[in-house]
Amino acid sequence: MMNISGISNKSLIGKILRWPLKLIPQTTVLPILQGRLKGKRWITGSSQHGCWLGSYEYDKQILFEQTIREGSIVFDLGAHTGFYTLLASTLVGAKGKVFAFEPMPTNIKYLKQHIQLNSISNVTVIESAVSDTTGIDYFEFNSSSFQGQLSSKGTLEVKTVNLDNLIFNGEIPNPNYIKIDVEGAEMKVFDGAKSMLMNAHPTIFLATHSHELHKQCIDFLTSLGYTIKAIGNSKIEESEEIIAVYK
Known part of the structure; x- marks a missing residue:
């Protein structure tokens, strides 16, 4: 390739x-x-x-393909317009399931169009940002559709969901794999998913968006028993993309 x-x-x-x-x-x-x-x-x-x-995202895409197994449950947090949603859908096959979380209306429109264009039936779109609480928060737009984020400075009201609550209520199953690209809300996601992480131990593909958050995420996941590796050729301290696998 x-x-x-x-x-x-x-x-x-x-x-x-x-x-x-x-x-x-x-x-x-x-x-x-x-x-x-x-x-x-x-x-x-x-x-x-x-x-x-x-x-x-060549290196991440290749690793994703090598890691995801047929029949699995995949969460795509920050699905954007659906590249990894489509990839996960293909990799898990008819017996698997993908849950795509995305709060930005324009991205949701394209995400749904891509699902329809490709006649995909194993994806559920959840029009929400993943956070530590279930409710309403504000979303801030930036220069790119990739870079919107939860922020008190935001002008768009979006729904937020807590993964532990969704799983506890039986709305979604425990995942085998999670892709997280949430532009600074990484620790909010983890704070709202502690029970699931401790019980299901999904493999995590994580993008971090600051040096401080990078360290916080690694410390948190390490404390739960995860082994962390950088995606690509960078050192783990310098990489913004990591994979976390439960020991």
């Missing part, structure tokens, strides 16, 4: 390769070109071009 996204956009070849992409209308639906999602349909303007090129 070719890591097209790994070619720097500051290099000459990177600029040359990316120039034609600007000419593609954002509403265009294209087949994903490579990887386990090859042939799946993707709306080009919903996210980075790396998604339909099949090279989005």
